[in-house]
Amino acid sequence: MYNMDEMNHTGLKGEMSMYITLNVQSNIEIRSLLDLPKLKSLMGNLNMKMNISQLARELEVDRRTIQKYLDGFTRRRSRDKGSKIDEYYEIIAALLSTDSKQVFYYKRVLWQYLTDNHGLLCSASAFRAYIARKPEFKAYFTNGQRTASPQGTVRFETAPASKRN
Secondary structure (H helix, E strand, O other): OOOOOEEEEEEEEEEEEOOOOOOOOOOOOOOOOOHHHHHHHHHHHHHHOHHHHHHHHHOOOOOOHHHHOOOOOOOOOOOOOOOOHHHHEEEEEEEEHOOOOOOOOOOOHHHHHHHHHHOOOOHHHHHHHHHOOOOHHHHHHHHOOOOOOOOOOOOOOOOOOOOOO
């Protein structure tokens, strides 16, 4: 990159001399594939070739991936898309509040209730993932509100069978 402010043209009888200051960053650290365009511009300014195979080994990716990023590939941004369960947020919040008379011990039971009574259309696994992403709902199921059965199975011992002759 040329710094035009520092270029000096002096002429004596048709002779011209030029002073050029290059602003080249000599220390560059490549930590990910996203740093490769900086390396490409540096190596291009210095007219040097890159060892793509060495870069691939150090970044632990395929050399074709390195070439793809050097050619200008950029990752697609993730879409900021809401969930279809978001429209049931208020209903879920009301059902899981302390004011609610109904207690849900399992996420599957809550999912089934919403499916049957409120028309929720999603899979049980998507619903469980949604609950896990919302800390206020996740806390309902993890803070000990779910109780074990009050009595376990009582063991009943019997006498050994008598021997038959």
